[in-house]
Amino acid sequence: MKLWGGRFAKETAELLEEFQASITFDQSLAHYDLLGSMAHVRMLGKIGVLSPSETEKIINGLQELASEIEAGQVDFSIKAEDIHLNIELLLTEKIGGVAKKMHTGRSRNDQIALDLRMYVKDQITNLQELLINLLTTLVDLADQHHQAIMPGYTHLQIAQPVTLGHHLLAYAEMFKRDYERLQDCLRRVDVLPLGAGALAGTTYPLDREMVARELGFSRVSENSMDSVSDRDFVIEFLGDLALIMMHLSRFCEEIIFWASQEVDFIELDDAFSTGSSMMPQKKNPDVVELIRGKTARVYGDLITLLTMLKGLPLTYNKDMQEDKEALFDGVNTVSACLRIFIPFLKTIVFKKEKMKAAAGKGFSNATDLADYFVQQGLSFREAHHLVGQLVNYCLAKERVLTDLSLQELRQFVPQDLPVEETVFTILQLENVVKRRSTYGGTSPEQVAKAVQRMRDFLATLRK
């Protein structure tokens, strides 16, 4: 007999039984469901809806059940549909009829909203922990490489030299915002929906504040209909996860580029690379390709939730059961990606000589030459044009700007413009990066300061 079967004259079709069951995936919420039930029952005891002995019996039963489930000794049943009804049935088998009082003043609609919010809160903490590890790794690498010179690109064409530390800290900034976004999301997740009942509230004098305190929620929800019908907190969270993946994916794309034979800026560790079944020479960056690929899944999870909810009338609709697999998939994917990406990143060997040599190509110091001409009296537009001509001249001769003689340089500029030997010092890559010393710039000095700021930020999180 179904727990809701009173008005039904026929057995549920087996096909429907299987079709509608969510126990295969919502069993991962068992822990939260049990904690939620315990808090609810204690509160029912306190307001006198349950007697002290009933309360004790149910709580003890739930605690036993919790250890059995933890130990993997419990078989859930498709016939009992979802995690909520499974637990109620298992409890009834264990302690008898009194178990049926547990659901007083509660609906599965506010119950699932509670379980999901508890799950998301925990996952925010777990993912933030991983992001802190990633940030620590990045800041250590940036510190180590704050002077190493590499090409900076726009349009994937060499633009200006930057320091490797600066490049790595750009990602640290992105992941820092991801961390903060999760923190901000938490404020809206951290709201207790229990007490909403099926949709309208309940006739029992529930002490919602007590349940909130017991379960560690900062607030109780304001509107019972909203409590059971929205999943915006899941969408917001998945949006945050999609952004983490987007940042990871861009980073991965760069690592793939850096590891290519043509670029050859890095060597990947054998332990984190894979081979080809046919081509014996191959060493492939599968880790980063997979992370780039899995980004698609997380975007899909976000779109699943957005699409699932968009046409639903208030309040609860069974469509909403489809929220869980997408949410779990998003969480599992992001945490698996972060878990492997961090040790992978630590083992990358940066070929600093190659990076610097590449920065010496592509006329990455051309802007500095233009700036020099400006300092000597030209307008920036004139200087820009002149340096363009010099670049063309060098290209034809397969040389770079620092290969030119002072004589050659002087031939290109107006007669009265003073061009001195110091111009070649200015054009050296070390000086090109050193002089970009505005706050947030790429100079080693600024990067060292940025490393310190990031370390200070991380220190505030550990307090």
Ligand code: ARG
């Ligand atoms: N398994 C359901 C879900 O995941 C729980 C809520 C069911 N409520 C209901 N009235 N059928 O959404």
